[in-house]
Amino acid sequence: MKGKPLGVGIIGMGNISNRHATAYQCLPELAQLIAVADIDPQRACAAKEKFGCKEAYTDPKQLLARDDIDVVSVCTPAKFHAPVVIDALEAGKHVLCEKPIAHTLAAADSILAAARKNPNASISIVYQNRSDPACARTRRLIQRGLLGDLLTATVDVRFMRTPAYYASAPGRGTWETDGGGAVVNQAIHHLDLLVSFLGDPAEVTAWTATFIQPIESEDTALAMVKFKSGAIATVHCTVCAHDEGFRIDVLGKNAAISIAREGDRQHCTWSLVSSSTAVARALRDTGERECPPAPEGPGANRILAQKVLCKLRGQRWLPPRHWGHTPHIEEFLRAVADGAPMPIPPEDARRSLEVSFAIYQSAIEGGKVTLPLTDRSPVYRGVEAGTYRKAAAKAIA
Numbered sequence: 001m002k003g004k005p006l007g008v009g010i011i012g013m014g015n016i017s018n019r020h021a022t023a024y025q026c027l028p029e030l031a032q033l034i035a036v037a038d039i040d041p042q043r044a045c046a047a048k049e050k051f052g053c054k055e056a057y058t059d060p061k062q063l064l065a066r067d068d069i070d071v072v073s074v075c076t077p078a079k080f081h082a083p084v085v086i087d088a089l090e091a092g093k094h095v096l097c098e099k100p101i102a103h104t105l106a107a108a109d110s111i112l113a114a115a116r117k118n119p120n121a122s123i124s125i126v127y128q129n130r131s132d133p134a135c136a137r138t139r140r141l142i143q144r145g146l147l148g149d150l151l152t153a154t155v156d157v158r159f160m161r162t163p164a165y166y167a168s169a170p171g172r173g174t175w176e177t178d179g180g181g182a183v184v185n186q187a188i189h190h191l192d193l194l195v196s197f198l199g200d201p202a203e204v205t206a207w208t209a210t211f212i213q214p215i216e217s218e219d220t221a222l223a224m225v226k227f228k229s230g231a232i233a234t235v236h237c238t239v240c241a242h243d244e245g246f247r248i249d250v251l252g253k254n255a256a257i258s259i260a261r262e263g264d265r266q267h268c269t270w271s272l273v274s275s276s277t278a279v280a281r282a283l284r285d286t287g288e289r290e291c292p293p294a295p296e297g298p299g300a301n302r303i304l305a306q307k308v309l310c311k312l313r314g315q316r317w318l319p320p321r322h323w324g325h326t327p328h329i330e331e332f333l334r335a336v337a338d339g340a341p342m343p344i345p346p347e348d349a350r351r352s353l354e355v356s357f358a359i360y361q362s363a364i365e366g367g368k369v370t371l372p373l374t375d376r377s378p379v380y381r382g383v384e385a386g387t388y389r390k391a392a393a394k395a396i397a
Contacts, residue, residue: 005032006333009069009093011060011084012076013038013047014169016098020073021051023329026321030333031071037063050316060084064091071336074098077169078184079177082107085123086114094336095123096329100188101349103179104382105357105373108350115346122335124342125349127192128328134259134270135193137291138250142197146283147252153233154249155194157187158241163214173215175383181217183208184356187237190246192344192352193259194235197250200228200351204358205368210392212240216385223359235359255283266323267294294322357383364391 008024008031010017017036024031037057038044048056057063064072064087072088074081074097081102088095102108115123129135141147159182171177178185195201206223213219220238227233245262255274261267272287274280297320298306310317321327331343354373361379362369364387373380 003337005030006070006094006336007032007034007066007068008071008073009033009035009037009063009066010047010073010075011037011063011088012074012080012098013040013043014075014077017047017073017075019325020075020096020329021047022318023324023326024073025051025316026318026326027330027333030330030337034069035063035066052316061087064088064093070094071096071333077171077177078103078179079171082110085111089114089118089121089123092118092121094121096126096332097123098126099192099349100179100184100353100356101125101346102353103177103184104380105350105353105377106375106381108346108353109375112346112350122342123346124332124335125344125346126325126328127189127344127349127352128325129189129193129268130196130344131328131331132268133291133294134268137270137287138257138259139196140290141257141283141287142250142252146254146286147250147257148254150198150229150231150250150252152231152251153194153198155187155190155233155235155237155246156248157182157190157235157237157246158243159186159237159239160241160244161213161219161239166213166215173213173217175217175385175388178217179382180356180360181210181213181215182219182237182239183221183359184353186239187221187235188352188356190237190248191235191355192349193248194225194233195351195355196348197248198227198229198231198233201225201355201358201371202228203368203370204355204362206235206359206362207395208359208363208392209395217383217388218360218363221359221363223362225355254279266297294327295320297323360388364388366391366395 024033033053035055036047037060041058044056072093074084166172173181203226208218208221210219223235225233247260250257258271259268307317357379358369
């Protein structure tokens with residue numbers, strides 16, 4: 001990679017934008033944060049001051065009009081992804097869009113159409129778990145066929161959410177703004193990993209429920225997914241858990257892999273087993289050689305000391321470059337600078353969104369749903385709150 005750092009703008013300065021801004025500031029040789037935009041002027045100005053960028057706007061189009069901005073992070077609520085992404089692509093900017101790609105399949109397809117219309121402007125979607133060494137290692141072994149034919153997978157996603165979480169931002173947990181609940185907002189990350197491992201899904205049967213959370217969408221879901229390869233998977237997700245974490249198990253003919261993350265750990269753990277000790281040893285050695293584990297981060301005491309020193313110097317403390325969104329955003333920036341394929345193109349992101357809405361359709365209709373979902377699907381343009389309420393009431397009657 002050669003040349004000066006890419007100029008960056010961030011649109012939507014909610015909580016997730018902090019991770020993007022921090023990542024860009026951790027990568028000064030690759031990127032310089034130029035401007036931010038948010039419809040809330042106070043939030044926009046606060047972000048400008050916090051991150052030390054040149055300008056803050058309340059109109060995203062003003063940010064997009066700047067010649068010194070090459071890359072745009074879209075961190076708005078999901079409902080607004082499509083219009084902002086399309087404007088950015090048409091302005092010739094490279095786009096990094098937060099998950100999910102959109103709040104409906106129709107909106108996602110409008111993004112894909114804009115990407116095809118503007119081939120000189122690249123777009124990638126944020127699924128940062130793909131950049132975790134454990135996940136990348138698993139995908140590499142699968143792509144090389146070293147696990148053998150894939151048989152089954154299990155996905156278990158547990159989050160703790162509170163009424164305060166849903167009240168903290170307008171539209172959280174609604175069909176209109178977020179597109180849904182636990183599936184499309186929390187488990188979408190793990191559905192992305194699942195389809196990146198097992199390929200194209202073919203059938204979905206699912207159940208959803210709203211047990212505890214004060215939202216109109218689901219707080220819990222259980223699904224069975226059959227893939228075109230013949231592999232089958234189960235998916236469980238909830239935001240009513242008493243702990244935080246996820247686990248994905250993939251079973252192949254030659255070996256089985258487990259990926260897990262608990263609590264506030266920065267990276268996933270990874271394990272591989274096989275009935276053949278020699279196969280297990282060879283696969284572990286190959287996987288870890290091609291995708292080495294992430295380095296250990298500083299301990300709590302060292303971080304505290306670093307933060308105190310930064311405060312005394314009037315500087316902002318930045319986490320290690322292998323934490324958070326930074327590795328994923330680095331992949332994106334290097335791909336943009338080198339003209340390489342995007343880490344997660346919009347077509348990939350649509351697949352996990354399609355599985356999400358197949359789960360919703362199956363839960364509402366009470367039966368198997370065949371993929372792909374087209375514009376004739378009843379959930380293609382989203383789920384109506386009233387339709388979900390009626391189906392939920394019928395399920396418990």
